[in-house]
Amino acid sequence: MAEHSHDHAASGHDHAHDHGHDHDHTHDHGSAPAKLTRNQTLVFGALSRAGGPLTAYTILDQLRDDGFRAPLQVYRALEKLVEFGMVHRLESLNAFVACSHPQCVDHETMAFAICESCGSVSEFADAAITRQLKGWAGDNGFALAKTTIELRGTCRTCQAAV
Amino acid sequence: MAEHSHDHAASGHDHAHDHGHDHDHTHDHGSAPAKLTRNQTLVFGALSRAGGPLTAYTILDQLRDDGFRAPLQVYRALEKLVEFGMVHRLESLNAFVACSHPQCVDHETMAFAICESCGSVSEFADAAITRQLKGWAGDNGFALAKTTIELRGTCRTCQAAV
DNA sequence: TCAAGGTTGTAATGTTATAACAAGAATTGC
DNA sequence: GCAATTCTTGTTATAACATTACAACCTTGA
Numbered sequence: 001m002a003e004h005s006h007d008h009a010a011s012g013h014d015h016a017h018d019h020g021h022d023h024d025h026t027h028d029h030g031s032a033p034a035k036l037t038r039n040q041t042l043v044f045g046a047l048s049r050a051g052g053p054l055t056a057y058t059i060l061d062q063l064r065d066d067g068f069r070a071p072l073q074v075y076r077a078l079e080k081l082v083e084f085g086m087v088h089r090l091e092s093l094n095a096f097v098a099c100s101h102p103q104c105v106d107h108e109t110m111a112f113a114i115c116e117s118c119g120s121v122s123e124f125a126d127a128a129i130t131r132q133l134k135g136w137a138g139d140n141g142f143a144l145a146k147t148t149i150e151l152r153g154t155c156r157t158c159q160a161a162v
Numbered sequence: 163m164a165e166h167s168h169d170h171a172a173s174g175h176d177h178a179h180d181h182g183h184d185h186d187h188t189h190d191h192g193s194a195p196a197k198l199t200r201n202q203t204l205v206f207g208a209l210s211r212a213g214g215p216l217t218a219y220t221i222l223d224q225l226r227d228d229g230f231r232a233p234l235q236v237y238r239a240l241e242k243l244v245e246f247g248m249v250h251r252l253e254s255l256n257a258f259v260a261c262s263h264p265q266c267v268d269h270e271t272m273a274f275a276i277c278e279s280c281g282s283v284s285e286f287a288d289a290a291i292t293r294q295l296k297g298w299a300g301d302n303g304f305a306l307a308k309t310t311i312e313l314r315g316t317c318r319t320c321q322a323a324v
Numbered sequence: 325t326c327a328a329g330g331t332t333g334t335a336a337t338g339t340t341a342t343a344a345c346a347a348g349a350a351t352t353g354c
Numbered sequence: 355g356c357a358a359t360t361c362t363t364g365t366t367a368t369a370a371c372a373t374t375a376c377a378a379c380c381t382t383g384a
Contacts, residue, residue, distance in 0.1 A: 037331070057370070070334060075372065091253040092310050094340095094371060111295075113304050122302065129294045133273075133313060136288060141318030142275050148254050148312040151295060156303030199362070218340070232365060237341065256340060256371095 036080075042066050043077035044086060044098065053095035053114075053121055090114065090121065092150045097121055109133065109147050115155035122155070198243075204228050205239035206248060206260065215257035215276075215283055252276065252283065254312045259283055271295065271309045277317035284317070 036044065046059045054062075056074045068074065078096055081087035087096050090112060097112075100123040109130040113122040129149065137144040198206065208221045216224075218236045230236065240258055243249035249258050252274060259274075262285040271292040275284040291311065299306040 039332080055371075067333095071372070072374095073333075076331080091312070111298070113299070113302070115304075116307065122304075124298065126294055126298060129291050132288055132291045132294070133311075136273070136286065137275070137313065137315065140275070140284065141321065142277075142284075142313065143316040143321055144313055145278065145315040147314070148310060149295075150253070150310040151299065151304065151306055152309070153299065153307040154305040159303065159305055201363075229364095233341070234343095235364075238363085 037077070039068075039073055039077045040080055042068070043074060044081055047081075047087060047096060047098040050098075052119060053090055053093055053097040055093075055095045059096075088112070088123070090150060091148050092152065097123070099123070109149070111149035111151065113151040113153065113155070115158055116152055117154050117158035120155055120157075199239070201230075201235055201239045202242055204230070205236060206243055209243075209249060209258060209260040212260075214281060215252055215255055215259040217255075217257045221258075250274070250285070252312060253310050254314065259285070261285070271311070273311035273313065275313040275315065275317070277320055278314055279316050279320035282317055282319075 042063055043059055046062050047054055056071060056078060059078075060068055060071055060074045063074070078087060078089075082089055082096075086099055088099055088110060089096055093114065109125065111124050111126060111129065113124070115121075133147055134144065136142070204225050205221055208224050209216055218233060218240060221240075222230055222233055222236045225236070240249060240251075244251055244258075248261055250261055250272060251258055255276065271287065273286050273288060273291065275286070277283075295309055296306065298304070
């Protein structure tokens with residue numbers, strides 16, 4: 001299954017406050033955005049740099065220098081990014097993480113393994129689980145809109161570190 | 163915030179459950195308590211009566227007449243009840259629900275189907291999903307402590323009601 | 325040009341959860 | 355009985371997470 005590797009190369013500190021909008025995003029996700037707004041770009045950049053989950057308020061703090069002043073600026077961007085399938089919300093952490101999938105293969109039934117020791121998150125998809133959940137939904141007349149699957153525990157690295 | 167009317171018959175896999183004020187319950191769970199404290203009894207009673215998910219603050223309001231004054235009285239009781247396996251936390255709702263299983267068969271990998279229309283919750287266990295998740299954990303050296311599986315959608319009753 | 329619709333900024337508020345500390349009650353040992 | 359210990363409880367305050375409401379500002383297109 002998929003592995004954890006949030007390396008979206010947001011290296012440079014591109015602090016140019018251009019009004020020229022040189023966004024050449026070519027993402028093509030579920031609800032594909034032609035291009036992101038400035039705030040969406042900044043929020044997604046923060047999540048990509050982090051390489052792991054961040055809370056909305058942590059993102060806010062990181063974007064103070066970019067002019068962010070209020071939670072809503074973050075929440076609004078996150079709402080869109082989740083909608084686009086570029087970001088996932090981790091319910092059990094009240095946090096958000098950039099999607100690990102290069103081409104965003106499947107956003108219906110992702111699963112997340114969260115290490116309670118180091119905070120790392122592994123995102124994976126499992127066809128059998130998806131099938132099983134859809135099977136239950138079908139059997140019970142439940143119109144499935146979204147699923148949340150989150151595993152809590154200790155990752156291999158943290159276990160080895162003991 | 164909203165008070166849902168909890169249709170507990172939304173599932174064909176429903177389990178019978180006593181919704182009475184069983185102040186002298188005889189549950190015997192993993193961390194079986196001989197007997198609950200007064201606050202634990204009151205909180206569990208509120209959840210049982212509701213027959214569906216309640217937030218901590220809703221429980222607090224319902225227990226004002228019983229002398230509850232502060233959130234912590236509720237949260238402390240909930241913490242123990244979850245530990246005992248008598249109550250589950252629904253991460254995607256920030257709410258709590260009394261366990262639907264008479265003898266609390268399996269508390270490791272329960273799944274919850276939450277109707278976004280009426281707020282009803284169906285609790286079920288699926289051996290295949292459990293096996294699959296444990297399989298992933300094993301393959302990836304992840305020491306699994308707890309899993310959260312929550313389905314959002316529309317229950318059969320609410321679909322029919324359209 | 326204007327109107328419509330989307331995005332933004334800001335203040336205020338609402339909702340969920342925990343920290344810190346003091347006091348009360350049950351238990352044990354002397 | 356009387357500490358010492360421990361667990362539960364009550365209370366205040368605060369932290370952490372999220373939304374409402376409204377005004378201003380850009381776009382886009384007729």
